[in-house]
Amino acid sequence: MKNSKKFIITIVLMAAINAMAGMSWWYIFDMARKEKSSVERLRIDVSATEKRLNNAHSLNNLLKNTEKDAEKISAVFLDSKNIVKFVEGLESLSRKSGVSLVIKSATLPGEKEAEKPKLSFRTKGSFRDLFQHLVLLENIPYQIRFDKVSFTRLEKENWQIDFEITILSYAPHENT
Missing domain, CATH: 3.30.70.60 (Ribosomal protein S6/Translation elongation factor EF1B)
Known part of the structure; x- marks a missing residue:
């Protein structure tokens, strides 16, 4: 009976340790999943920000090129001042x-x-x-x-x- 008590205590302890390990693993997995979705949202935000930044640079370059063309066009026209x-x-x-x-x-x-x-x-x-x-x-x-x-x-x-x-x-x- 002593052995059987030791055996039951060992099984209960092993089950408790396994349950704690399982819960710890599930907790860590859940945290990693939440962090992964958080990282994915941040990547999407960074990608969208990069696109907006690229669009802003493209628009800025287009405006600079347009200014040169506008100067050339306005040089062909006279107004009362010139x-x-x-x-x-x-x-x-x-x-x-x-x-x-x-x-x-x-x-x-x-x-x-x-x-x-x-x-x-x-x-x-x-x-x-x-x-x-x-x-x-x-x-x-x-x-x-x-x-x-x-x-x-x-x-x-x-x-x-x-x-x-x-x-x-x-x-x-x-x-x-």
Whole structure:
């Protein structure tokens, strides 16, 4: 009976130890499962944050590239603040081609008018120089319309051209 008591106590102790080991294993497994799901949520959050960050970088790069394009586009348009730049360009073209330039008149529309600026000017020089000036004028970075062009022979070698043009690439300045 002593042996049988020892045997029963041993079995009960072994069962208790096994039960405690099983409960400990289950507790550790449950904690690991919870941590695993927590880690998975964090990975998903990190992935989403990385995507947002990549999208932000892409958008930032796109905006930088767009700024360069916008600067190029706006350089083609004139507004009331930089119409003088156009006249200075005409003067520069006349110097390059060796002709004299006289601005006869300039008409700027009001701020709310839909009309475009008109410019009337005269160039004088040899026919060759005037032709070169005309070619240069056609290739300026602004869109213009020749409303009237009149060639007049003054002397043997000297000619004059009277121009009336409209600046089509004019965008009135808007206060924003």
